[in-house]
Amino acid sequence: MLFTTQVSRLGSALALGAAATHAAYTIQDSYDQTNFFEGFEFFSLPDPTNGFVRYQTAIEANANSLAGLANDAVYLGVDYTTMNPIGGRGSVRVNSKKSYTTGLIIADIAHQPASQCGTWPAFWTVGQDWPFNGEIDIIEGVNLDTNSTYTLHTGPGCTFSQGDCNAPGTGNIGCGTSSQDTQTFANGFNEIGGGIFAVEWTSSAINIFFFPRNGDIPQDIAAGQPDPSTWGNPQTSFSGEGCDIPSHFREHQIVFDTTLCGDWAGKVFSSDPVCASKASTCQDYVSQNPEAFRDSYWLINSVKVYSDGSAAKRDGAVRRRFTA
């Protein structure tokens, strides 16, 4: 009798899940000026991408005014006063303490590091044991780039229409595509007061959306009940038979950083004629021009992480079955 009740309750929970045509997202974590530095921690090891930066500890960043609150938002900046800093220019890399697998990440950002030779800012998510648990690059570019580049990195065996996300033989450049919108990056973004990036990560797709501050930001985002199925086309969608997302993307931390020079910005510094005219190497330029990095800061209004409520409901049903 009890068993029958259990089964029918399970049956109706599953039916509800199946009837839902798209995920119902519920808030899981919200980071803003009130709690950001509790939920995010400072990464202060040498930059894995070989940048000319000294990532600060929380204590250093605070003492040097490289991280804090400004304009009711979270400020993450670069040292713009020290001439010829030893071992790299002071900068900040932070990551969420919590990790997430699938869900919806919505970042409301007011300012990105401005267009500047030597800079390589990024907003991204990443799993342990790189690249085997994946990386999702949401905002990224170098030097005087005008558009964000959306890139995924994985271990072998994950290909989308954007390419092989392991890109063997080329140092894992990943699979990606450049935004067709200059409002997504650097000065173009800052001139309109920024905007909102959203990553919808399901077991079958990773979709990246952008909503400029001066455009139509979906009402459901402000209302705290985001429904990506109503948002129209994403900036890019990674989906298809060539990649089993659940086996390549797991347990991601959310990261903001600004590195300088290194494996990307440094490598292409001299192929940008404007940057090449300023100094013979990226490191020389960054060392000798502290004031150039005054606007190399992030201003983050909020980062909200939503989970797929219907998935949670299904998990709940399964748990009841095992305890019966």
Ligand SMILES: *[C@@H]1O[C@H](CO)[C@@H](O)[C@H](O)[C@H]1NC(C)=O
């Ligand atoms: C950047 O966006 C502009 C439109 O805003 C577009 O014309 C240009 O081709 C894009 N650049 C790249 C590298 O995709």
